Amino acid sequence: MKRPPTASELNLCLCHSCGLACDMTGEPHQCPRCDAPLHRRKTNSLTRTWAYMFAALAFYVPANLLPVMNTTLLGSGADSTIMSGVLEFWEHGAWDIAVIIFVASIAVPGVKFVALTLLLVTVQRDSHWARKERSKLYRFVELIGYWSMLDVLVVALVAALVKFQALGDIEPRVGILFFGLVVVFTMLSAMSFDPRLIWDNAPDVETEKPRHSTEQVPGHQAV
Amino acid sequence: MASTDQLIICEHCDCVYEKVVLAKHQKTLCVRCGAVLQRYNNLSVEQRLALSFTAAMLWLFANFYPVMSISMKGLKNSATLWDSVLALSQGPITFMAMVAAISIIIAPAFQLVLLIWVLSFALASRRSPGFKLCMRWLETLRPWSMLEVCLLGAMVAVFKLAGMLDVIPGIGLFALAVLSLLLIRIAGHDVRELWDIL
Numbered sequence: 323m324k325r326p327p328t329a330s331e332l333n334l335c336l337c338h339s340c341g342l343a344c345d346m347t348g349e350p351h352q353c354p355r356c357d358a359p360l361h362r363r364k365t366n367s368l369t370r371t372w373a374y375m376f377a378a379l380a381f382y383v384p385a386n387l388l389p390v391m392n393t394t395l396l397g398s399g400a401d402s403t404i405m406s407g408v409l410e411f412w413e414h415g416a417w418d419i420a421v422i423i424f425v426a427s428i429a430v431p432g433v434k435f436v437a438l439t440l441l442l443v444t445v446q447r448d449s450h451w452a453r454k455e456r457s458k459l460y461r462f463v464e465l466i467g468y469w470s471m472l473d474v475l476v477v478a479l480v481a482a483l484v485k486f487q488a489l490g491d492i493e494p495r496v497g498i499l500f501f502g503l504v505v506v507f508t509m510l511s512a513m514s515f516d517p518r519l520i521w522d523n524a525p526d527v528e529t530e531k532p533r534h535s536t537e538q539v540p541g542h543q544a545v
Numbered sequence: 546m547a548s549t550d551q552l553i554i555c556e557h558c559d560c561v562y563e564k565v566v567l568a569k570h571q572k573t574l575c576v577r578c579g580a581v582l583q584r585y586n587n588l589s590v591e592q593r594l595a596l597s598f599t600a601a602m603l604w605l606f607a608n609f610y611p612v613m614s615i616s617m618k619g620l621k622n623s624a625t626l627w628d629s630v631l632a633l634s635q636g637p638i639t640f641m642a643m644v645a646a647i648s649i650i651i652a653p654a655f656q657l658v659l660l661i662w663v664l665s666f667a668l669a670s671r672r673s674p675g676f677k678l679c680m681r682w683l684e685t686l687r688p689w690s691m692l693e694v695c696l697l698g699a700m701v702a703v704f705k706l707a708g709m710l711d712v713i714p715g716i717g718l719f720a721l722a723v724l725s726l727l728l729i730r731i732a733g734h735d736v737r738e739l740w741d742i743l
Contacts, residue, residue, distance in 0.1 A: 325577050326560045336554040339684045340740050343552040356677045419704045457557050457578040468691050475698030478645055480705055482624035482632035483615050499638040521558040
């Protein structure tokens, strides 16, 4: 089955803000409908994605090593990191909460680093491999993006509540700053990536692609 | 070339399609990359506006009533969303307070104000003053509005504290729960349809 024409073949460009298919004859710089800037591809997509991702990766280390919270109960204080919080829940039998925090705070950023690196490397190598699945992977990364903010908000709420001076006091610690920065930078990184780059070197005719049966065809390669 | 209004470009792979009219529960997918192209929108302008007002009320409740309160040995304390932002604002982590404030208070508030503004005029089939700017901001704000994360966070906080003291969920928490679901519904991608009908 022949794929539909692409926007660049028709000299069109998608406006990311209002979704209009803009006619690019005369190279307009703005969407005629909503005035948002138009780009055929996101500017410096790969460089920006790498840069934001490395920034996030650099913050990921202190985010996990430094304490995020300090709990003082009856005079004796203790710092806790994200992982020690997870373990504490686990030991108290609250495995479900432990899993939620672990997934949101540690697994999600980790998965995002791996997924973005995979997307970046395959695009840079002009890979033909599993385009559709890579598109899916990108959508997944976008979807899980902000859930890592969870721990920041938990610490904020808990710290706002437990304010009993000597009796009991919870304070946020500097780890939470790095942790929040990881979330912000991974979000920026995912936003800078242009998923259309995955398809830019795709051949015109995709072999045997009726909508329902793509999975049954083993090792189909475009001609 | 004929008008490009009726064309739709896949955000994920640049394929061009013609728009189709959808029935309830239908959506169209890109044949090449599988991304969703169109989704059936079952909210009329009136309904969306009504829900926006509801959400605005809930925003007030979520922000002015405590999300939860705790008591320990006769001492009581409660916290609103703003209190939790303030809790982050001390010391070197002030920047995080700003991020938190944007994601759980400011972004949702702006989304609601913009929606009400734009939709009130849409009710009279008119574009509001600054329509373009408002619609662009609605797009920009969406990824930074994280109320649903805040809701899950509040629930985790309940469990975290329940071990050492008594936790009482407040009105703010219930308002937050409904508000976060409403926002997903009314401030989603399909707001863009206003471009076509106005």
